[in-house]
Amino acid sequence: MARLSRADFLKVSALALGWPAAGASCTSASSQSSGLRIEPDLILVNAKIYTVDPAAPRAEALAIKNGRFVAVGASSDVRNLASRRTQVIDAGGQTVTPGFIDAHCHVSGVNELFGVNTNLRTVKAIQDALRARAAKTPPGQWVTAFMFDDTKLDDGPLHRRHLDEAVPDHPVSVGHRGGHTTWYNSVAFKLAGITRTTSDPEHGRFFRDETGQHDGRVAERARDVFANVGIRETFTAEERRERSRQGMRHMSELLTAAGLTSVHDAGASQAQLTAYLDAHHNGELRHRAFLMMRPYDHLRDAGAYTGLGDEWVRIGGVKYAADGSASERTMRMSTPYTGTTDYGILTMTQEQIHEAVDEAHAKGWRVGIHANGDVAIDMVLKAYERALAKWPDADRRHRIEHCSLVNPDLVSRIRKHGVIPTPFWTYVYYHGEKWANYGDEKMQSMFAHKTFLDAGVVVPGASDYTPGPFEPLMAIQSMVTRTDYKGRVWGASQRISVDEALRVATINGAWASKEERHKGSIEAGKLADFVILEKDPHDAPPEAIKDITIVRTVTGGRTVFPKEPAST
Ligand SMILES: [Zn+2]
Numbered sequence: 124m125a126r127l128s129r130a131d132f133l134k135v136s137a138l139a140l141g142w143p144a145a146g147a148s149c150t151s152a153s154s155q156s157s158g159l160r161i162e163p164d165l166i167l168v169n170a171k172i173y174t175v176d177p178a179a180p181r182a183e184a185l186a187i188k189n190g191r192f193v194a195v196g197a198s199s200d201v202r203n204l205a206s207r208r209t210q211v212i213d214a215g216g217q218t219v220t221p222g223f224i225d226a227h228c229h230v231s232g233v234n235e236l237f238g239v240n241t242n243l244r245t246v247k248a249i250q251d252a253l254r255a256r257a258a259k260t261p262p263g264q265w266v267t268a269f270m271f272d273d274t275k276l277d278d279g280p281l282h283r284r285h286l287d288e289a290v291p292d293h294p295v296s297v298g299h300r301g302g303h304t305t306w307y308n309s310v311a312f313k314l315a316g317i318t319r320t321t322s323d324p325e326h327g328r329f330f331r332d333e334t335g336q337h338d339g340r341v342a343e344r345a346r347d348v349f350a351n352v353g354i355r356e357t358f359t360a361e362e363r364r365e366r367s368r369q370g371m372r373h374m375s376e377l378l379t380a381a382g383l384t385s386v387h388d389a390g391a392s393q394a395q396l397t398a399y400l401d402a403h404h405n406g407e408l409r410h411r412a413f414l415m416m417r418p419y420d421h422l423r424d425a426g427a428y429t430g431l432g433d434e435w436v437r438i439g440g441v442k443y444a445a446d447g448s449a450s451e452r453t454m455r456m457s458t459p460y461t462g463t464t465d466y467g468i469l470t471m472t473q474e475q476i477h478e479a480v481d482e483a484h485a486k487g488w489r490v491g492i493h494a495n496g497d498v499a500i501d502m503v504l505k506a507y508e509r510a511l512a513k514w515p516d517a518d519r520r521h522r523i524e525h526c527s528l529v530n531p532d533l534v535s536r537i538r539k540h541g542v543i544p545t546p547f548w549t550y551v552y553y554h555g556e557k558w559a560n561y562g563d564e565k566m567q568s569m570f571a572h573k574t575f576l577d578a579g580v581v582v583p584g585a586s587d588y589t590p591g592p593f594e595p596l597m598a599i600q601s602m603v604t605r606t607d608y609k610g611r612v613w614g615a616s617q618r619i620s621v622d623e624a625l626r627v628a629t630i631n632g633a634w635a636s637k638e639e640r641h642k643g644s645i646e647a648g649k650l651a652d653f654v655i656l657e658k659d660p661h662d663a664p665p666e667a668i669k670d671i672t673i674v675r676t677v678t679g680g681r682t683v684f685p686k687e688p689a690s691t
Pocket residue numbers: 227228229389587
């Protein structure tokens with residue numbers, strides 16, 4: 124949007140309301156006297172607003188009508204727009220930014236609501252959680268836990284015998300938060316028929332301790348043998364749908380409590396699409412969703428393509444995965460992990476990537492392919508380059524999910540073809556104990572927000588929750604300091620400023636979903652998504668940005684956090 128003079132201020136507001144521009148270009152004072160009243164639903168005054176609009180980066184007040192900003196400016200001017208029915212909030216000098224946008228997240232909520240959360244720091248705490256669930260579980264039925272993190276135990280490593288001590292009579296699985304490895308107890312091994320002499324399958328591994336016994340940890344496709352053994356809790360189709368809706372409601376509360384107003388779902392199933400729609404129709408969806416479908420055949424074959432939906436639930440693209448994980452140390456690189464000869468794994472061939480990209484690109488879909496390592500990123504870029512040469516599209520904005528380890532050649536090709544990388548944004552801070560496996564030299568080129576910004580690439584940020592925490596203020600701290608929770612610095616050359624981090628967290632996320640004309644900054648005409656922060660992250664000590672309190676989150680003019688504010 125072009126730079127506006129004060130005199131143009133209400134013209135834009137009027138356009139936002141769908142009024143004709145003629146006769147509307149007047150000052151706020153004359154608008155009141157001429158009877159041209161905007162009558163905003165909500166006005167926020169006395170705030171320190173970072174608009175992320177380069178034409179007018181700072182403001183004191185904003186007005187909202189029908190879910191969109193209609194005025195942004197000085198408190199005295201905006202206050203004049205209030206009518207008797209306008210709710211006026213005095214921000215008391217607190218800081219306001221556009222609502223935060225997470226460009227890659229896995230949003231279900233079913234585990235969070237109904238599963239056993241083992242994001243715990245001792246073996247005993249994990250045992251207690253499993254024991255408590257087993258006590259309420261019929262004999263022979265699985266006890267299933269999630270969110271375990273193998274590198275964060277005070278008294279690890281977790282071993283199969285710990286699970287046996289806690290739960291001797293039920294099969295148990297404890298899933299890693301990264302999604303690539305799971306721990307099982309002896310009942311589960313027995314049900315699956317896995318013995319000491321069982322060999323590893325081609326795309327997986329049964330890990331062993333120093334005595335040669337299985338230690339319980341199982342990776343990738345080796346986990347397939349546990350899928351159809353033992354008794355699973357069963358649900359009718361209606362029950363599954365209801366649980367998914369409740370999960371979505373729960374996650375939407377958590378995400379908006381952290382200040383997120385838009386979240387890109389990086390792998391939504393057909394059932395999850397229904398969960399978004401169910402939650403939205405029940406008024407329970409507090410954030411906007413941009414869905415990358417996995418699989419997408421049902422929609423593609425119905426003739427749908429990228430862009431279908433509305434400002435709340437939109438079909439964004441199709442999602443694939445071409446290599447391993449950063450946090451679980453399996454991504455495919457051109458150089459090995461520190462002190463090993465392990466280069467990581469690929470999960471797609473070049474030919475498979477070409478086929479997937481050609482098919483989706485030709486049918487009007489945006490593509491997002493998980494590629495962490497430089498080898499995988501190169502393969503994905505080759506496919507995008509080939510498809511764009513065959514079917515040119517200057518603004519398709521295909522995505523490379525994570526795009527963790529880059530080099531100058533990859534960055535210049537990403538820039539040239541308008542590709543969107545979505546690097547992890549909470550990982551440096553939260554997963555610090557894992558980066559020694561890469562070493563600081565590699566970390567200078569990993570999660571490379573600074574490199575992308577300097578190259579002119581519009582780079583958003585991404586949590587990949589559950590693998591990473593989704594809190595955007597932790598993300599801003601992580602990108603600004605490149606310092607982990609124990610104070611170790613990883614890849615200091617990738618540090619960015621608070622202002623740059625704010626852009627990454629807002630307008631660049633909007634660009635990544637091709638919705639930058641509708642959100643990502645506080646400008647008249649855009650969707651009224653914003654957060655009020657207790658403190659200004661520019662003024663806070665960088666190591667305390669993550670502790671700033673979210674005072675209020677507003678999506679489309681509606682306060683979605685706190686859940687039931689006293690003032691509305
Ligand atoms: Zn992911």
